[in-house]
Amino acid sequence: MTTQTLIIADQHLELHPSGVIYWREEATLLISDLHLGKVTHFRKYGAAVPQKAIEQNFEVLEQNLHYFRPRKICFLGDLFHSSMNSEWHRFEEWVKKTEAxxxxxxxxxxxxxxxxxxxxxxxxxxxxxxxxxxxxHFPEERAGYFNLSGHIHPAVRLRGHGRQSLRLPCFFKNKHQLILPAFGAFTGSHVLEKSEEDEVYAIADAAVIKI
Known part of the structure; x- marks a missing residue:
């Protein structure tokens, strides 16, 4: 597994292949766009979404807890996809047993x-x-602060020879903000175009790679 650590305003932010950021100085996990309940919502209306996608979110959350041992967990919006369904009870169980x-x-x-x-x-x-x-949750620019946000589900498209291309989720950074990828399974993504001043950290398997 390969992570990338950014230093912003003397703070260390570790970008993890699961899509989370670990803020070292505050022992805090930053997680965006889980969209819990989305799988159950779509299955209810007949979509062929595998049931195991529900448990996948919690398995990856647990892996991050064991790896970082955070004191705090901060969700940057869209924790639950819509109204309550059976996944809420699974979330309740997870929160109650998590010491953070x-x-x-x-x-x-x-x-x-x-x-x-x-x-x-x-x-x-x-x-x-x-x-x-x-x-x-929404990316924002405000004087005097560096913005950490989500919402967009950023991705980057890498192009090879001919018409070959590869779409990867990514952390997207510019001068004023860092946008996290969506954490949740079955969330989709939106390709952002990189300018010369932007920094893109793509997630490929178990690695975060600066593009």
């Missing part, structure tokens, strides 16, 4: 009552200024 403090930055898909999150001990806020960083 939870934060949720509200995303456009986060329509479940904040009272449900509060009952699980999860603090939900629209945005958060934390040290040098502005944590939001």
């Amino acid at each position: 403090e939870f934060l949720l930055i509200s995303g456009n898909h986060d329509i479940i009552s904040p009272l449900k999150y509060e009952a699980l001990g999860i603090t939900q806020v629209p945005e958060l200024v934390w040290g040098p960083f502005l944590l939001t």
Whole structure:
């Protein structure tokens, strides 16, 4: 496994192939766009989505917990895809057995009552200024802060000889912000065009590779 560590405002951010960022100084995992419940939602309406995709999200979450041992976990929006379904109960079980403090930055898909999150001990806020960083769901530029966000599900397209191409999820960085890839299985992605000033860190198998 290969990670990449960025130093921004004297803070160390480790980019992991699962799509999370570990903020070393705050012992915090940053995770965006899980879209829990999406698989169950689509299966309900007949989509041929494998049931194992549900458990895959939690397996990867557990792997990150064992690898980083975070004190805090911050979700950068779209934690749950839509209204509650059976995956909520699986999420409840996971939260109750996890020894970490939870934060949720509200995303456009986060329509479940904040009272449900509060009952699980999860603090939900629209945005958060934390040290040098502005944590939001939607990418934003604000003077004096470096923005960490999600929402876009960034990807990069690599082109080879002829018409060969490869689409990979990525961390997308510019002067003012770093956009995380979607963590959740079955979430899709959006290809962003890289300018000369942008930095792209693609996820290929078990490695984060600077393009």
